[in-house]
Structure formats: structure tokens, C-alpha cells
Amino acid sequence: MNEALIFDAIRTPRGRGRADGSLHEVNPVDLLAGLMQALQQRNRLDTAEVEDTLIGCVMPYGEQSGCIAKTAALRAGWDWQVPGVQLDRYCGSGLEAINIAAAKVRSGWESLIVAGGVESMSRISMGGAPGPRDTKPEMVFQMKPVPTGVAADLLATLDGRTREDVDRYALESQRRAAHARAQGYFAKSLVPVKDANGLTILAEDEAIRADTTLEKLGALKPSFQAMGEQGGFDALAQMKYPQLARIHHVHTGGNSSGIVDGASLMLVGTEAKGRALGLTPRARIVSVGVVGTEPTLMLAGPAPASRLALKKAGLRIQDIDLIEVNEAFSSVVLRYLDEMDVDPAKVNVNGGAIAMGHPLGATGCMLMGTVLDELERRGLKRGLVTACVAGGMGIATIIERV
Numbered sequence: 001m002n003e004a005l006i007f008d009a010i011r012t013p014r015g016r017g018r019a020d021g022s023l024h025e026v027n028p029v030d031l032l033a034g035l036m037q038a039l040q041q042r043n044r045l046d047t048a049e050v051e052d053t054l055i056g057c058v059m060p061y062g063e064q065s066g067c068i069a070k071t072a073a074l075r076a077g078w079d080w081q082v083p084g085v086q087l088d089r090y091c092g093s094g095l096e097a098i099n100i101a102a103a104k105v106r107s108g109w110e111s112l113i114v115a116g117g118v119e120s121m122s123r124i125s126m127g128g129a130p131g132p133r134d135t136k137p138e139m140v141f142q143m144k145p146v147p148t149g150v151a152a153d154l155l156a157t158l159d160g161r162t163r164e165d166v167d168r169y170a171l172e173s174q175r176r177a178a179h180a181r182a183q184g185y186f187a188k189s190l191v192p193v194k195d196a197n198g199l200t201i202l203a204e205d206e207a208i209r210a211d212t213t214l215e216k217l218g219a220l221k222p223s224f225q226a227m228g229e230q231g232g233f234d235a236l237a238q239m240k241y242p243q244l245a246r247i248h249h250v251h252t253g254g255n256s257s258g259i260v261d262g263a264s265l266m267l268v269g270t271e272a273k274g275r276a277l278g279l280t281p282r283a284r285i286v287s288v289g290v291v292g293t294e295p296t297l298m299l300a301g302p303a304p305a306s307r308l309a310l311k312k313a314g315l316r317i318q319d320i321d322l323i324e325v326n327e328a329f330s331s332v333v334l335r336y337l338d339e340m341d342v343d344p345a346k347v348n349v350n351g352g353a354i355a356m357g358h359p360l361g362a363t364g365c366m367l368m369g370t371v372l373d374e375l376e377r378r379g380l381k382r383g384l385v386t387a388c389v390a391g392g393m394g395i396a397t398i399i400e401r402v
Contacts (some may be wrong), residue, residue, distance in 0.1 A: 002111075004102035005281035006399065007267040007274055008043055009369030010035060010189050014205045015358040017121035018258035022202040023193060024261070028057075028064045028120035029072050032263045033195065036076035039114065039193040039265050047073075051110040053084040054101055056093025056117030056361035059124045060086050068118060081121050084357045088281040088361070090330060092290070092387050092395035093117050094264060095364025099397055101268040102285040111273040116265035117361035126259065126360070144296045146233040148390055149224035149256065152329035153249045154237045158297070159335055163250040167217040167329035170255035170354045172374060173327055177351025178210035183348055185377065189369040207357045217254040225249035240296040252320065255330040260357025264365035283372055286382070286398040287313035293392045299332050301394015302386040303339035309396040317342055320398070321380035324367040326387035327352035336386070349374060363387070367399065375401050 012035055015023030023031065032055065040047055057067035064331065069084030089096040094117030101115040132139060139145075146154070158168060180186060181204060192203040228234040234247045267279070274281055289308030293301045302325050310317060317340050325333045325347055333352075337344055350370060364387055371383035386396035 002106050002108055002270045004105040004268055004285040005271060005402065006283045006285065006372065007269060007279040007281055008039060009266045009372055010039055010042070010191050011264040011362070011366045011369055012191060012193050012262050013204050014207055014260040014262040014359060017261050017357065018205050019122060021122050022206055023120070024122040026193060026201065028118055028123065029068060029075050031120060032068060032072035032118040032192060033075035033224065033259065035191055035263045035265050036072060036078060039267060040078070043267060045277070048079040048081055049277060050078070050082045050114055052104065052113045053082060054097040054113065054115045055084065055086055055087065055137055056097045056364065057086050058088055058090055058093055058119060058360035059126065060317050062124055064120065064124050081156055089393070089395065091326060091358070091360055092364055092389040092393065094366065095368065095385060095387060095395050095397055096369055097264045098268065098285070098365060099288040102288065105270055112269035114265055115268055116263065116365040117363070118263040119359040119361040120261045121259045122360060144236050146296060147224065147227055148298065148328065149251060150228045150233045150237060150247070151296065152251045152268035152296055152331050153228065153247050153257065154241065155299050155335060156250050156331040157244055157248045158241065159331065161250060161328070161331050161334060163218070165334065166250050167214055169218055169330040169334055170268055171212055171214055171347065172180065173351045173354040174209055174212040176349060177208045177214050177355035180350035181205060181208055185374065188373045189197050199281040205356045206354050207260055217252070220252035220254045222249035223252050223256060237296055251329050251331070255354060257328050257353035258357035260359050262357070262359035262362045262366065263367060264362040266365055266368060272326060281402050282376070282400045283401045286400050289396045291394045293394055295392030298390060298392045299328060300335060300389040301388045302332065302336045302396065305394030305396035306340060306384060306386050307314040309398050313398055315398070320382050320384045321346065322349060322371050322374055322383045323347045324352070324371045324385045326358065326363055326367060327354040328358065328388055331332065332388050368399070376393060
């Protein structure tokens, strides 16, 4: 069986996902196509050698519709023989793209694949098109779905987290991200976004708030209380968890993942193909895990997905040097730390989505690039990336430097 090797990992900066954000002016096809051109140039890549392009995109509507993977490849000027596919595993989409690429390479059916994701949240908003659970009352009563923010508050309530607990975690994410940006830890993978004239639009993540304090975080109002209490979602959650007298709404815009624009890519292939093209492998994809979890609570998937990936690899959590847990909400990471009994100093060492933002379809691939860069910088061996996934899922991937 072929090893699935990572040859390169790049990303755009994350731009604030609103009309005054730096990347709002960039069409998502162009955002992804610009990154594809950078990947080609960095690796002197003959794009005709790429056998597939797998791109995660959670809101494939409007400007992000029409199989954005193929559209962006054509827009980037890649060889027209390169195929593409858009995939959606909600917040796990970018990581799922890598996992599928690894499976295809390991099977021997393909030898060089580009995987990643894109999300322009300033132009295509989260929930931009209703799904069946939004329009079918019988599905609501059967499945008892709640918005992710309410699910995060439910998770915090079940775990006994206070507002100070989640704010303190958020403060540390901001501190670590600001330090990493200032020290240039992201520079290896970061590709500035430029306009048609070659002028830089955005060169660094712009959502980080280096001046964050616990007092500022504490002054923010809960973001999901109204939809929980007035929208009836608290009652729906309590039907599933009747032991709770009430849901404590502790999550705010300050301790939840930021809404941003961004794209990410990874070049995955076999040793033989890399040798033929003069590509130097940086890591191998060791194992993956994907699980389903209770759908109302929804966000408890990172730990069971990690345990599955570890079991497949014959490893223990103690064998992992660095871990990236997507910071969808503070309560998600705090639950992971408890369940896996892992040292917080090994988790999200350069901050996460609370500080930098969560461009839905791109995040998983971004996290993989982040952990790979940091493994190399520290001279460490193994990394694990995991995320909770809407609808009640979890996903995880383990890599090892070569």
C-alpha cells in the first residue's frame, strides 16, 4: 500500500467575514484560484500531473456553487484535464478533503491530489440556503436539532462550565495567536491575497485582537440566549436532556469562532510521484477517524474521532506531540481536554478559530498546515487535527513527519 505523503500546505490569511473585511472584495473563485496559482509556482508544478482536486465548501450557493473546485482550477489557468469536486462535511470539510485524498492515494488509484477548502463568509453567509430540517416540522420533532451556538451552550451547561471558564480559554487563544503572528510562525504557509494588479489586499490574519482582556470579554452579551429562549431551541434541547432545569448561555462573539473568509490547499501524493516531480515530502498521513455523535448536543465529536484515529494507528494520545482542536466554541476544546486528559500546552499552541476565525470549508486544511509547520519548527514528530461537525459528527487525522 502506498503512503499518502504531504508535499506542501498553504493558506490565505483569514479576512473578517463582513462587508468591511479585507477579502470581501474577492470573489471566492478568485480567492481559491489565486491560492492554486501559488501552489503551482511554489512547487514548479506541472498541473497536468494533478489527478483530482478536492475542495471543501459548506455553503456551495451563488458565487460558491457550480463545483468551485473545477471552476477555480480553470480560473487559475491549470491544465483543463484536471478534474475537481466540491464536498461538504460541514466544519470538517477541509479535513475530509485531505482524508479522501489520502485514501485515494493509499489505494493506488491516484498518485497526486490537491485537497483543501474555501469559504467566503462575507459574501455567502452561513445558513444562506435553508435545509430540509429548516422547512419540515416533522423532522424537527424527530431529530430535535438546535443551532450550533445553542448546542455549545448546552455542552457548557452539561459540563458545568461558567462564563469565566469559556472566557479564560478565549483569552488564551487570542494571546497565543497574537504571539504566533508577531513571531512569524504562520509565514511558511501564508500566501498574501493580491488583486488583479498584483497589489496586496491582505497579508496577515486580520481578526486577531491582541488587546483582548478578560474584562472586555466579560462585557460581551451572550450571542445565543435569544434564539435559545425565545426561539424555542432551549426547550427542544431540554426535551433531549430533561435533567437540565435551564440552559446557561455563556458563549459570546468573544469565545466563539469568528466569521471569516479564507482558502487553504494541500498537495498529497505518493513517494514515487514526488520523486518524479522533484517534490520533497514533509509528512505522511497516518490514520483518520470520523464518527457520529448525539445530534442535539452535536459538538462532542472531537474526542471519539481522535480515539478512533489513534486506535487505527496503534497509538495513544501520549504519542501525539501537538494537537489542533478546531475552536468552534470554547466549550468544545474544554470538553476535549477533559475527555482526552491531555496537556493544554500541547493543544492549539498558536491559538485557533476563536482568535483567527473559522472559514468553514477551509478550516480543517488550515489546521493541518498549522500543525505541520509547528511540528517542523519545534522538531517534533506527530500531530493530530480534529473538529466537531454540525449535525452530530466528529473528524480527526493524524500525521507524522518524514
